[in-house]
Amino acid sequence: MGYKRVLVKFSGEALAGENGYGIDTKILKFIATEIKTLIDAGIEVG
Structure with missing residues (x-):
């Protein structure tokens, strides 16, 4: 299981x-670009 946030x-x-x-x-x-990849994968970035 990966990170959600x-x-x-x-x-x-x-x-x-x-x-x-x-x-x-x-x-x-x-x-x-890396942050967008995370967001596109459904990970919340703060």
Whole structure:
């Protein structure tokens, strides 16, 4: 049995990617795609 609900927390470092500062749009798009996959599978994401 898998998870029904998950809580996601991001750090600035995780969003910065290789740049080391700011928000890397490639990283942000990847994370958004992964979250959408979870939602499409019926998992609540908070």
